[in-house]
Amino acid sequence: AAGVIQSPRHLIKEKRETATLKCYPIPRHDTVYWYQQGPGQDPQFLISFYEKMQSDKGSIPDRFSAQQFSDYHSELNMSSLELGDSALYFCASSLRGAGGNTIYFGEGSWLTVV
């Protein structure tokens, strides 16, 4: 079965640079989520989209922005990168109303800021 696809899997950037992460949800899923997991920490919710509209917002810095496109893929844009942004970034997707909304996560994108 198709899973959530994230790219790139690994990314190294310097401070103050910009990074863009991409996410392709499971086909026919209508909701996309972004989470950030720092070293040794649990995942923290950043933002979500339902049918291409922002549906909820968590602890996403103002330097970050995200959107969901007409083909349902999503991108997380991170600017003015800081060392503390180094983390594993997860994208997840679900189908609202289906079986209780099981959320499926991708393998994550490792961002290292140097």
Place this chain on the structure above:
Amino acid sequence: KQEVTQIPAALSVPEGENLVLNCSFTDSAIYNLQWFRQDPGKGLTSLLLIQSSQREQTSGRLNASLDKSSGRSTLYIAASQPGDSATYLCAVRPENFGNEKLTFGTGTRLTIIP
């Protein structure tokens, strides 16, 4: 603010034993609870999802229970195998519409000793 706690933080058991992982949450107004597995540096694999109206869910050797009123869930693993070694995370989703955020526990790192 929802807080999710998992005890113990780490657990080592010999292969073949049955074991129970615990998850507790402070706000019982949840829509569902989901158990995940995470291997080092990898994504989150969904194991079981329990709706707030359900008491338990089973999948193979895994059984998850939910006592919403007392804010507790358990994940029972039967006949443990070395391949079960991973970090197990529980996450709760609030019941109010439009709140997409999962709140994660800090996980239990499970090691199965061959």
